[in-house]
Amino acid sequence: MRIPKLIPVITLALVTAVALSGQEQRGGNTGGGNTGSSGNTTGGRGNTGQTQNQGGFNNNTRQNDPFGGQQNDPFGAQQRPLYLNGRVLTSDGLPPSEPVVVQRVCTGNTFPEGYTDSKGRFSFRVGGDATLLTRDASVSGAGISQGSLMSGGAYTAVGMRQIGMGRFDLSACVLRAELSGYRSDDLQLGMYSVMENNDVGTIVLHRIEGLLGDVVSALTLKAPKAAQKAYQTGLREMRKKKPNHKKAIAQYTKAVGEYPEFAAAWAAMGDARVAADDAAGAKEAYSKAVEADPKYLRPYEPLIKMAVDQSDWPGLETWGSAYLELNPNAGNVRFLTAVAALNSGKPEKAEEMVLAMQASEDSKKFPQSFQIMGMIHEQRAEFEKAAGQYRSFIGATNEPESQNVQSVKRKLHEWQMLGVIQTSE
Numbered sequence: 001m002r003i004p005k006l007i008p009v010i011t012l013a014l015v016t017a018v019a020l021s022g023q024e025q026r027g028g029n030t031g032g033g034n035t036g037s038s039g040n041t042t043g044g045r046g047n048t049g050q051t052q053n054q055g056g057f058n059n060n061t062r063q064n065d066p067f068g069g070q071q072n073d074p075f076g077a078q079q080r081p082l083y084l085n086g087r088v089l090t091s092d093g094l095p096p097s098e099p100v101v102v103q104r105v106c107t108g109n110t111f112p113e114g115y116t117d118s119k120g121r122f123s124f125r126v127g128g129d130a131t132l133l134t135r136d137a138s139v140s141g142a143g144i145s146q147g148s149l150m151s152g153g154a155y156t157a158v159g160m161r162q163i164g165m166g167r168f169d170l171s172a173c174v175l176r177a178e179l180s181g182y183r184s185d186d187l188q189l190g191m192y193s194v195m196e197n198n199d200v201g202t203i204v205l206h207r208i209e210g211l212l213g214d215v216v217s218a219l220t221l222k223a224p225k226a227a228q229k230a231y232q233t234g235l236r237e238m239r240k241k242k243p244n245h246k247k248a249i250a251q252y253t254k255a256v257g258e259y260p261e262f263a264a265a266w267a268a269m270g271d272a273r274v275a276a277d278d279a280a281g282a283k284e285a286y287s288k289a290v291e292a293d294p295k296y297l298r299p300y301e302p303l304i305k306m307a308v309d310q311s312d313w314p315g316l317e318t319w320g321s322a323y324l325e326l327n328p329n330a331g332n333v334r335f336l337t338a339v340a341a342l343n344s345g346k347p348e349k350a351e352e353m354v355l356a357m358q359a360s361e362d363s364k365k366f367p368q369s370f371q372i373m374g375m376i377h378e379q380r381a382e383f384e385k386a387a388g389q390y391r392s393f394i395g396a397t398n399e400p401e402s403q404n405v406q407s408v409k410r411k412l413h414e415w416q417m418l419g420v421i422q423t424s425e
Contacts, residue, residue: 080194085123088177088203095120106159106173166194177203180297181215213297213326217263227258231265245276263293316340331362347376367396387421
């Protein structure tokens with residue numbers, strides 16, 4: 001029997017592929033907005049930084065007005081960008097061992113904003129770093145115009161609304177940090193002014209329990225000084241507001257030329273190539289990182305994301321299975337691997353993944369795992385079992401009016417009319 005396609009499942013997969021090593025243990029609060037993880041940490045509401053100048057105020061400008069419509073705004077507060085700053089630390093009080101991407105999650109959309117420095121500090125202009133948006137294929141809501149960020153009244157699609165001259169409400173957003181092998185506390189945002197120094201506080205990273213892979217490649221310490229210097233130069237270039245990707249790639253190429261086993265440099269080269277729109281080159285670099293150090297977690301995550309984006313089911317199953325051996329508690333990767341296995345004609349492998357999810361709390365975070373199991377039973381003509389899984393999916397989803405749910409409901413109705421399953425009470 002032909003395998004049912006999982007197009008709706010992949011739509012969700014593209015969203016859930018964010019922060020592969022961390023978000024699976026946040027208790028399901030991937031929706032952003034006012035929800036926080038179980039460990040909402042220091043910081044809180046009113047101490048943060050500044051956002052970006054996103055326009056949207058020129059509609060009030062009068063002709064022949066030399067002040068650009070700012071008679072009541074002598075300091076130009078409305079035109080100033082909003083910046084937020086803070087720190088990222090691990091639970092032992094130390095800064096992360098490598099650059100960390102700080103993400104802003106608002107009303108279901110995720111926006112990478114910037115990197116931390118060597119001391120774990122970050123400062124970003126609210127609105128999303130375009131270079132990071134190209135780096136992360138799983139980011140949702142990336143097509144929103146800059147002008148829409150500054151619209152007043154209700155919350156925009158990025159969870160931001162204007163509440164006064166140069167003041168903005170970001171209480172529908174949280175900040176998270178993304179680092180392989182760690183889960184991030186959510187840092188709740190609040191009200192901020194473009195005229196203030198907005199320090200949001202500290203985002204704390206907690207090492208994931210049961211982790212078998214390495215957060216930092218052990219081979220990095222073995223790299224010669226010339227390779228280390230080139231690698232660090234490349235990292236500094238990529239942290240710039242407007243990085244020169246070719247220059248960074250050249251430095252990483254020099255580093256791996258000096259030391260071919262330099263897994264961290266290969267992974268960093270993959271990031272730079274993604275930013276330079278070289279997907280094939282990025283995949284090659286990430287694969288070299290895995291080849292050099294199979295226990296190094298970081299290169300697996302972008303390889304999984306790229307496989308999802310390209311609907312590369314064999315590749316997704318391969319990378320997902322390898323990642324799970326290093327991080328057995330990665331529920332989101334287990335879900336993606338189940339999707340890949342089913343679409344690759346391996347229902348037994350998909351069933352193994354879903355049963356493991358249903359034995360934990362992961363099925364609550366990924367309700368479409370019930371749909372996958374329903375498809376497996378449907379292939380076997382086990383219609384009552386399939387119906388039970390489909391009903392569990394309908395009951396667990398938070399989108400009861402979605403096209404996917406309506407399609408499943410129609411299928412159950414047809415089965416009832418044909419008499420292949422009993423009418424549900």
